[in-house]
Amino acid sequence: MKTVTSKELHEQTARCLNLVRRGQRLRVIRNGRADALLVPVNEQVDPSWDEIMVEVRAARAKGGSKIKNPVLEQRRRERERYAAHLR
């Protein structure tokens, strides 16, 4: 899938729409983030699962600090409170 910036889309709308008319899907980036998809009118609109998860996978690959799973943290706190109550 090709990527265009919102500026390119604004300045070259006809060229982008011609690409889409020929069957090309375009991902529109604004402020460095994928904001929209342009797809041919006769194509299924739903993005593929890979497209949905592309940002998640990119962020994961970049690494960075990890967080504790908040669902587990909440359960752990509840269990500790319950255990303290039983003591």
Add this chain to the structure above:
Amino acid sequence: MPLIYADTSTLFAYFHPGDSFSETVDAAVAQHSPDFAYWPLLRFELRHNLRRLQSTPHGGVAWRALRAAENTSARLRWQNDLATARVIESAEELSAKHGDDIFCGSGDVLHVAAARRLKLLAEFDEFWTCDDLQAKFARACGLKTRLFK
């Protein structure tokens, strides 16, 4: 595609790239390409936990991915037959039967009860969780269970 009941802890880890279980869960999804059972309790708990983090960079990524996933018919399979009242009744039965032995909270029991209902109603393959006590409980309730560590 296998149908998995993924506890909220697992779905959170799948969507949130900074979660400590994120890579492990993603690897399992890549290996098995499952569909995930989805119903109101799971949706609420998942949205609630992601919503609270959506102002953070990773949280924003996760939130957008979840909403995009909910807008498609792919992978998150809505379970119309999982009636909340029946799941709560089933959870009550499980609590009465196992509650003294296994140290689970009411929310954790509800997910196991929902997975058991799903097993009765539809094709169901596995229960996935990152919660060791819930995994123990799910196994005691007869569910084939995968625990992420």
